[in-house]
Amino acid sequence: MPFLIIILAIVLVIAFMSIKIVKQSEVYIIERLGKFSKVADAGLTIILPFFDRVRSVVSLKQQTMDVPPQGVITKDNVTITIDTVVFYQITDPAKAVYEIQNLKKGIEYLAITTIRDIIGKMNLDETFSSRDGINNQLRIVLDEATDRWGCKIDRVEIKDINPPADIRDAMEKEMNAERNKRALILESEAQRQSAVTIAQGKKEAAILEAEADKEARIRRADGEAQAIKAVAEAKAKEVQMVYDAMKKADPTDKLVQLKSLEALEEVAKGDANKVFIPFEATSALSSLGAIKEVLKDDKKKSDK
Numbered sequence: 001m002p003f004l005i006i007i008l009a010i011v012l013v014i015a016f017m018s019i020k021i022v023k024q025s026e027v028y029i030i031e032r033l034g035k036f037s038k039v040a041d042a043g044l045t046i047i048l049p050f051f052d053r054v055r056s057v058v059s060l061k062q063q064t065m066d067v068p069p070q071g072v073i074t075k076d077n078v079t080i081t082i083d084t085v086v087f088y089q090i091t092d093p094a095k096a097v098y099e100i101q102n103l104k105k106g107i108e109y110l111a112i113t114t115i116r117d118i119i120g121k122m123n124l125d126e127t128f129s130s131r132d133g134i135n136n137q138l139r140i141v142l143d144e145a146t147d148r149w150g151c152k153i154d155r156v157e158i159k160d161i162n163p164p165a166d167i168r169d170a171m172e173k174e175m176n177a178e179r180n181k182r183a184l185i186l187e188s189e190a191q192r193q194s195a196v197t198i199a200q201g202k203k204e205a206a207i208l209e210a211e212a213d214k215e216a217r218i219r220r221a222d223g224e225a226q227a228i229k230a231v232a233e234a235k236a237k238e239v240q241m242v243y244d245a246m247k248k249a250d251p252t253d254k255l256v257q258l259k260s261l262e263a264l265e266e267v268a269k270g271d272a273n274k275v276f277i278p279f280e281a282t283s284a285l286s287s288l289g290a291i292k293e294v295l296k297d298d299k300k301k302s303d304k
Contacts, residue, residue: 017049027093029055039093058093062154065104067111069162072119074127081162082119086111086142092150100149107146111156114141124163131158 021044022028028040032052040047047053067084074080086107090096100106118137119127127134138156146153162168 014049018046020045020047020054025060027058027060029058029093029097031055036094036098056093056097058090058096060090060093062087062089065107067108067115069160070112070115072116074119074122074124076123078124078167079164080119080124080127081160082115082158083160083162084111084115084138085157085159086153087155087157088142088146088151088153090150091152095148095150103149103151106149107142107151107153110142110145111138114138124167127161131161134158 020028020040022040022042024042026042028045030037030040030045030047030052031054032048036055037052065086065088067086069081069083071079071081088107090103096103115134115138118134122130122134135156135158139153142156143153
């Protein structure tokens with residue numbers, strides 16, 4: 001009985017050593033007698049006890065690695081500190097285990113040397129304005145270098161760039177001066193625009209006023225012309241009526257001349273009226289005066 005228990009315990013130990021359950025997004029690197037045998041994917045895996053062993057458990061997830069802040073010197077001899085993070089993923093687990101002693105250390109050292117090489121070719125101002133370019137160059141260089149390690153670099157991001165304190169103070173003063181300059185420029189531009197707008201408004205107002213005055217004068221002149229025309233038409237109608245009445249009455253020349261003389265007398269009664277009679281009309285007037293005297297004599301005789 002004890003012997004059976006021992007046999008059962010040995011079988012259980014061997015079964016435990018033979019059966020391996022690999023988790024999702026992980027693989028096992030299996031060696032047989034010290035030599036690479038296979039890559040065990042997620043699920044149930046059977047190995048030979050005492051012959052096979054799990055060399056390494058490799059994660060296939062995307063992983064992140066913080067590169068320690070590094071002091072680098074720019075092209076214009078300014079020492080800055082750069083903090084970087086690398087996103088990578090293992091694509092060939094066997095290479096990641098057998099091609100390099102420590103994958104993370106290899107990526108870290110490679111990132112540090114690459115950063116120093118790239119930043120050393122740039123001025124300080126370029127490092128702040130070219131982050132995307134630096135990130136892209138780092139990713140390309142690291143991806144090419146780590147390909148033989150069975151690793152793919154997905155992204156490289158510069159988290160922070162810290163210049164020395166004195167440089168930072170100088171940059172802040174420069175930024176403040178630039179802000180003040182832009183503020184003054186904007187203020188002067190606003191004042192100029194305001195002056196232009198006011199002048200434009202005054203110009204348009206003057207034009208509108210002149211056009212309104214012109215329109216008023218035209219309308220006033222048109223009204224006066226219409227009034228004169230109406231008066232002239234009324235006078236013409238009156239003359240026509242008088243002419244028609246005289247034509248119907250069939251007056252003699254003497255009567256017409258007499259009536260004309262009476263009308264002339266009425267016109268001359270005004271204080272401001274001055275009547276100029278042509279010399280040729282004096283004979284007619286003298287004859288009219290004689291006729292008038294004769295008519296007066298006839299009237300006197302008839303009264304007696």
